[in-house]
Amino acid sequence: MTPEDVEARLRSLRTPAPPERLRERCLGPHHASRRPLATLAVAASFLGIGLSVWLVAISGPKPQTVKTIATEIQKHPDPEKRAADPVLQDKVDRLLRENPGKGILVVRVKELRNGTFLPVTSGLWMQIVLQPAKERPDPKKKLDRLEARVDLDGMLIFVATPGPYRVGEVQHSPGEALSMLSFDWWEHKEFSVKAGEVLALADAVFAPFMQWSSPAQGSTVRIKEDPRISWEPYPEIAEVAIQVYRVEKTEGGFTPLSNLGLLKRDASRESGILLAELLKALRITAAPGDRLSFDLSGYDSSGRKLTRSRARLEVLLKE
């Protein structure tokens, strides 16, 4: 073979494509240095299956409250599809072997950035308390508190005892960067944890707060001029909920708020509402001297709460 033949032959050949998840990892908002070895085994599978499995077995992450599993579990919630991937099946089997009789709950964590949902791969700890679905909450009964840290695949993995549940309590601790974002996770549906199975709960999303654009915070507005209550456009928001309060007189250092009502409104076209229209819709009678406060929640097209205003907008009404 001539060198030219060799070059032509090599150029005609293709190298392996990187795994799809690598794109998300590289462009994701939070970078961590190393993948857990348990996850590493999946990626290594198409080169050296036996070595990878051995590595995981002898030097995987130390057992914690919750063990991590691979992204592919989320991609293949169907056990039959998981079974088609022997390495992944091995990981699931091993995780369940370490937690006999348990089931696995998965929450995918994402950050909305520049219109794209990117996986959050570090900086979040979350604890959920599972309340038995058919029982009334009993404060004397001790419930399991499940804890997890988000893994490098952007997932919170909880190992749970089988049974029908609803989420009873959620606590979370975000890292510094995430703490600047809105976060409001809850699984509203009841669900059933089954031994040996993986169940995906609602995704958790960190999103930028909604920003008020007018009137200015703490400003005085004339009722006659019918000012517009508006916020910065937020393309991912399909519907907003505007909560209106009246700020009452301060007594004993405490300023109570009276809840005057909540108006849900399509936000796909407009990012604001005239004050008169808002007050009329909620049948609020406002007078000069009243101090009103507004809260904003944003929902995506599926009705899921995505974000909210960071601070209440407060204005003083004037004739």
Added chain:
Amino acid sequence: MIEVRMTPPAESLGELYDRVSRRLYAYALSLTGDAARSEDAVHDAFVRLLQYAPGRDVKSLEGLLFTTTRNIILDERRRRVVRENAPAPLPLAQASGEFDEAATRALGRLPEEQREAVVLKIYAGLTFAEIGEVTGTSLATAAGRYRLGIEKLAELLPRNDA
């Protein structure tokens, strides 16, 4: 190649990834022989890119990514206590998707610096000057390693496999 004088915006970073990831991953695979370590190295290179590029005058983002990936892999090798065997060869496939065992095996038998030059030239699409920058050698050395590698492959690859 693109010139960068500031933090790459998210869109261009995505475009950069789409343009370079396959070549960078192939290069990392040729050095490590391990998919997971290659994935980590490419990932860490992108992380370092984001940390390094802001405010700096970077001549070539692609070149920086290749150099960083190489440094990450070599640093990791040095840290490993147990001496490794030669890495598994970079798997090569024909356009039909069929694994080309002869070419893969032949490439794997090259001395590492020659294999690296061949991979960077053929599969990463770098010039000899860029290969020299990535590997810390001169243009002439990079070209020489490539030529020796190709000549060695000409001996290793049986004619009937062509």
